[in-house]
Amino acid sequence: MADSGIEAKPGNRMISRHILSGRVGACLTVCAWAVLALASHAAEYPTRPTRLLVPTSPGGGTDALARILAPRLGQVLGHQWVVDNRAGAGGNIAVELVAKAVPDGYTVIVGLNHVTTVNPNLYKLSYDVQRDLQPVTSLAGAQYLLVLNPGVPAGTLKEFIALAKQKPGSLNYASAGIGTPVHLAAELFKKRVGVDMVHIAYKGGGPAAAAVLAGEAQVIFGSVASTMPLVRAGRLKALATTGIRRSKVAPELPTVAESGYPGFDVRSWYAMLATAGTPMAIVNRIHDAVVKVVGLPEVEEAMSRQGLEPELSTPQELAARIRKETAMWAEVIKTAGIKAE
Numbered sequence: 340m341a342d343s344g345i346e347a348k349p350g351n352r353m354i355s356r357h358i359l360s361g362r363v364g365a366c367l368t369v370c371a372w373a374v375l376a377l378a379s380h381a382a383e384y385p386t387r388p389t390r391l392l393v394p395t396s397p398g399g400g401t402d403a404l405a406r407i408l409a410p411r412l413g414q415v416l417g418h419q420w421v422v423d424n425r426a427g428a429g430g431n432i433a434v435e436l437v438a439k440a441v442p443d444g445y446t447v448i449v450g451l452n453h454v455t456t457v458n459p460n461l462y463k464l465s466y467d468v469q470r471d472l473q474p475v476t477s478l479a480g481a482q483y484l485l486v487l488n489p490g491v492p493a494g495t496l497k498e499f500i501a502l503a504k505q506k507p508g509s510l511n512y513a514s515a516g517i518g519t520p521v522h523l524a525a526e527l528f529k530k531r532v533g534v535d536m537v538h539i540a541y542k543g544g545g546p547a548a549a550a551v552l553a554g555e556a557q558v559i560f561g562s563v564a565s566t567m568p569l570v571r572a573g574r575l576k577a578l579a580t581t582g583i584r585r586s587k588v589a590p591e592l593p594t595v596a597e598s599g600y601p602g603f604d605v606r607s608w609y610a611m612l613a614t615a616g617t618p619m620a621i622v623n624r625i626h627d628a629v630v631k632v633v634g635l636p637e638v639e640e641a642m643s644r645q646g647l648e649p650e651l652s653t654p655q656e657l658a659a660r661i662r663k664e665t666a667m668w669a670e671v672i673k674t675a676g677i678k679a680e
Contacts, residue, residue, distance in 0.1 A: 346378055351637060364518045381620035386443050387471065388419040390482050392437055394430030400564075402644060404609055405449045407641045411632040416624070425645035429518070429679070430454035431462060436454040438466035440474070442616035446624060453520050453607045456664040460672045461518050461679040469665070473613045474657035476626050478633065479647040480608035481581040481636040483524050484567065484589065486575045496598045503534035510536045511514035512571065517680045521547070524560040524605045524670060525579060526675045528595070531603055562607065562644025563588045581605040587648055607648060610657055 349527035361508040391409050395401045404425060409420040425433035436456050440446035453467050466472075480554070484506035491510075503510055517540050529536060539556050541547040543563060550556045552574055559566075560581065567589055579595045580586045583604040595603040611629060613622060632638055633649050642649060652660070672679075 343516045349497040353496040362550055367519060381618040381624075384621045384624055385416050385418040387445065388413075388421050389416075389445050389447060391420050391423045392433045392446065393422055394450050394454055395424065395450065396426040396435035400562075400647075401449060401451055401609065402416070403645055404642070404647065406554065406628070406634055407476070407638060407645075408449070409538075411635065411638065412437050412625075415628040415631055429458055429462065431458060432471070433457075433465060433486050434458075435464075435466055437612065437614055438468075438471035440614045442614040442618075444613055444617050444621035445626065447475070447611060447613050448472075449527070449609060449611050451520070452610065452664065453518075453523075455610065455661050457518060457520070457523060457668050457672075459665055460669045461677070467663065473615045473617045473622055474654045474661065475611040475613055475622055476629050476654065477650050477657050478611055478629065479642050479662065480582075480650040481563055481607045481646050481648070482580040482586045482588075482606050483521065484529070484570070484577050484592070485579045485581065485595070486551070486559055486561055486566055486570060486577045488551050488554050488557050488621055489576050490554060490574070491576070494496065494576075496593070496595065499578055500534060503536060507535035508537055509540050510558055510649050511551045511556040512536045512558040512560075513539050513541055514559070515544040516542060518541050518672075518677060520607050521560045521562075522670055522677075525558070525564070526677070527605055527667075527671050528560070528603075530674060531600055534594075548575075560605075569648070588646055590642070609647075610661075612657075619654075626654065630636075673676050 378562050391405055393402050393405045394583055405422050409422050412634065413419045422578060426437060430450060433448055434450065437448045468563055487493065487499065493502050512525050514525060517524065522538065536558060539550065547559055548561060548565065551559045563586055568576040579590060579598055580592050581595055582594055583594065585594055586592065630651055633651060639649060
């Protein structure tokens with residue numbers, strides 16, 4: 340131990356205790372001032388622009404949703420919301436920025452569900468989603484379509500499952516890459532209905548869909564927005580949607596759940612999160628502004644064009660959903676032996 344310069348005598352021990360007590364008191368004072376400062380900020384929020392992080396490049400679905408919401412949130416809250424795209428590492432770069440930001444409500448993220456529920460099971464992260472992030476609200480959701488190359492001799496989900504069971508390992512399913520939402524959706528489907536299909540990973544959703552169109556793969560779980568035009572053009576064959584209720588975009592299609600597999604519910608969904616420790620007054624202010632914005636007819640219409648349906652929640656409901664789905668995907672990833680690329 341370094342020499343403190345104070346001889347260890349009874350009187351000096353009293354001095355040391357006094358010094359320690361003074362330091363603890365100073366720390367408590369600083370903490371108290373920090374709490375008061377945050378409370379003051381919460382009452383005034385916002386007084387400057389808010390940065391809305393997007394964990395993808397411009398042009399994707401998450402980016403489109405952020406740009407639908409940001410200008411209107413700025414109008415409702417009285418200060419600009421600035422979209423900041425930080426792509427990379429499967430979305431982890433942007434999430435880390437929020438996890439380690441000052442908890443004052445001025446750094447917020449909009450992300451697809453895989454960044455909060457799948458990535459913690461695939462990557463070694465420098466943050467903990469459930470400890471370091473504060474859920475604000477879910478925003479919107481979209482179902483997947485189970486679609487086939489038209490040459491596959493199955494016209495219903497029941498016929499397709501019977502075919503897959505009759506010829507295990509003979510059907511290939513395409514995905515946008517290892518660990519992507521459509522990959523995991525297919526693995527959960529395989530596990531639930533008891534079929535064996537071979538996974539072929541492509542570099543993105545476009546090449547994966549092209550592979551099914553060409554017959555290189557026979558099956559894909561595609562997004563409603565990107566896949567339904569191909570179905571309506573007769574280039575792909577849709578059998579079912581993956582939500583608990585029928586899709587508003589494709590109400591004519593049955594769900595996997597109603598086709599004999601009750602409870603099957605796999606959707607992509609978007610959520611907004613802030614930094615853990617953000618005062619609940621600020622979290623609630625942002626939440627209420629989002630509810631107001633999502634309720635605007637022009638916002639619902641813009642979401643619909645992206646194949647999205649509004650899907651709002653309380654912060655507590657979102658936190659529970661993240662916990663539940665993180666555990667669900669952990670089991671799927673372990674069973675399938677999925678490793679991050």
